[in-house]
Amino acid sequence: MEDLFFRENILEILDYIEEGIHIIDHRGRIVYYNIFAQKIDGIDRDKAIGRHLLEVYPSLTYETSTLLTVMNTGEPIFNKEQTFINYKGEKITTINSSIPIKSKDKILGALEISKDITQVRKMSEKIVDLQSQLYNNTPSKSRGGETAKYTFLDIIGENEEMLRLKKVALKAAETDAPVLIYGETGTGKELFVHSIHNSSHRKHKPFITQNCAALPANLLEGILFGTVKGGFTGAEDRQGLFQLAHGGTLFLDEINSMPLELQSKLLRAIQDGSIRPVGDTRTINVDVRIITATNIPPEEAVKHKLLREDLYYRLNVIGFSIPPLRERKDDIPILTQYFIKELNKKLNKSVKGVSKEVMNIFNKYPWEGNVRELENLIEGIMSIQDIEIIEAKHLPAKFRPYKSSNKGLKPFSLKDTLEETEKNLIVQALEESEHNISRAAEILNIPRQTLQYKISKYNLK
Numbered sequence: 001m002e003d004l005f006f007r008e009n010i011l012e013i014l015d016y017i018e019e020g021i022h023i024i025d026h027r028g029r030i031v032y033y034n035i036f037a038q039k040i041d042g043i044d045r046d047k048a049i050g051r052h053l054l055e056v057y058p059s060l061t062y063e064t065s066t067l068l069t070v071m072n073t074g075e076p077i078f079n080k081e082q083t084f085i086n087y088k089g090e091k092i093t094t095i096n097s098s099i100p101i102k103s104k105d106k107i108l109g110a111l112e113i114s115k116d117i118t119q120v121r122k123m124s125e126k127i128v129d130l131q132s133q134l135y136n137n138t139p140s141k142s143r144g145g146e147t148a149k150y151t152f153l154d155i156i157g158e159n160e161e162m163l164r165l166k167k168v169a170l171k172a173a174e175t176d177a178p179v180l181i182y183g184e185t186g187t188g189k190e191l192f193v194h195s196i197h198n199s200s201h202r203k204h205k206p207f208i209t210q211n212c213a214a215l216p217a218n219l220l221e222g223i224l225f226g227t228v229k230g231g232f233t234g235a236e237d238r239q240g241l242f243q244l245a246h247g248g249t250l251f252l253d254e255i256n257s258m259p260l261e262l263q264s265k266l267l268r269a270i271q272d273g274s275i276r277p278v279g280d281t282r283t284i285n286v287d288v289r290i291i292t293a294t295n296i297p298p299e300e301a302v303k304h305k306l307l308r309e310d311l312y313y314r315l316n317v318i319g320f321s322i323p324p325l326r327e328r329k330d331d332i333p334i335l336t337q338y339f340i341k342e343l344n345k346k347l348n349k350s351v352k353g354v355s356k357e358v359m360n361i362f363n364k365y366p367w368e369g370n371v372r373e374l375e376n377l378i379e380g381i382m383s384i385q386d387i388e389i390i391e392a393k394h395l396p397a398k399f400r401p402y403k404s405s406n407k408g409l410k411p412f413s414l415k416d417t418l419e420e421t422e423k424n425l426i427v428q429a430l431e432e433s434e435h436n437i438s439r440a441a442e443i444l445n446i447p448r449q450t451l452q453y454k455i456s457k458y459n460l461k
Helices: 007-014 035-041 066-073 118-137 160-173 189-198 217-225 260-272 298-303 309-315 329-347 356-364 370-384 397-402 414-432 437-444 448-457
Strands: 020-025 030-033 077-085 091-103 106-116 179-182 207-211 249-253 289-294 318-321
Touching: 020 035, 020 066, 030 035, 035 091, 035 106, 066 077, 066 091, 066 106, 077 217, 091 118, 160 189, 160 318, 160 448, 179 189, 179 309, 189 207, 189 249, 189 289, 207 217, 217 260, 260 309, 298 309, 318 448, 329 356, 329 370, 356 397, 414 437, 414 448, 437 448
Parallel strands: 179 289, 179 318, 207 249, 249 289
Antiparallel strands: 020 030, 020 106, 077 091, 091 106
């Protein structure tokens, strides 16, 4: 076992790790580089080993180098962004975790693990620059639907709850209040966000979107609030999304993925109507309507410390939940026919519909991917089949367990039976709670908003 941990073996193993690893001694001299670090930095490690860190990285200083900082403080640094210029003149951005190496409270050196995010930063900055050119150089009247392309007409369905939500969203569009939308993946959150913007007085102003899970936490602050030259190594004067969205709408998707420390800065920006670019001392006033979305219940996000409670209350001025497709199965026939009609035009096909057996399968299937899954399923079938009617044999194998066996049961309305059972349970819970809605919702283990909807649905008093 001990043979596995000889120094040569360990160093060989480190060369297979796809993250850069640097080690310096107490004098700041480089004593080890793995192959991936050499690849990130564009430096021949044989020429770098034995030389002082700042000699190899002249764009860094004692203050900006994470390795030298932990040598000085004796405290580790985790997930710190660092930008430097290598000898080829290339700007490199990494996320570093730096740890002092100690023995008997004496600092012997420091070790650093680096993840290259250069391309991610370049791409994100390019997107912001392109957005800046679009909104700064294009007359506002010609921008109408270039980014927010959906309207309420694009939200297909006659389900009672969906119709109610469209009314709520239309009312929300008349205000500038923050909106928080919850819905599982594929339920159509983006359709509602676009529609709210396109029905508001901001419809001719910018509509900017940002997925909070799409970028490393260290980049997201600069993307949102902007940066100033000299604010950190490699920083340039660059507007953030808040400035680009001035006068319009900023949509932050998967807000629960935003780091908590950045959530506090977002909260201040919403409350004060001003932002402070990274590295700047001044604040900039912005007029931005905030819409956020999450694919997990926001109350759960707060409970599990993924969303600050104070930010949740600030974002949830207007909030609603989009039901999953399994709770609005009365819309499946309408959605199916709509997708077939649109795909006939797109694919130059002439599909007329689906068989009765397929529709029965659709009504039994749980649709974990929701409306998006239904659309993708139909597109996949129509792309490879030249047919008039989609039959059960055309469905993927995962739908087989939902085929009818036609055994045993006499015909009856499962929908009516389930609704009658649900109605009786709600009446019982209301009586037990003395018609306290919140208490009845707890008894039934459903959200209060859901119970209110079902009371209205069944005309209970």
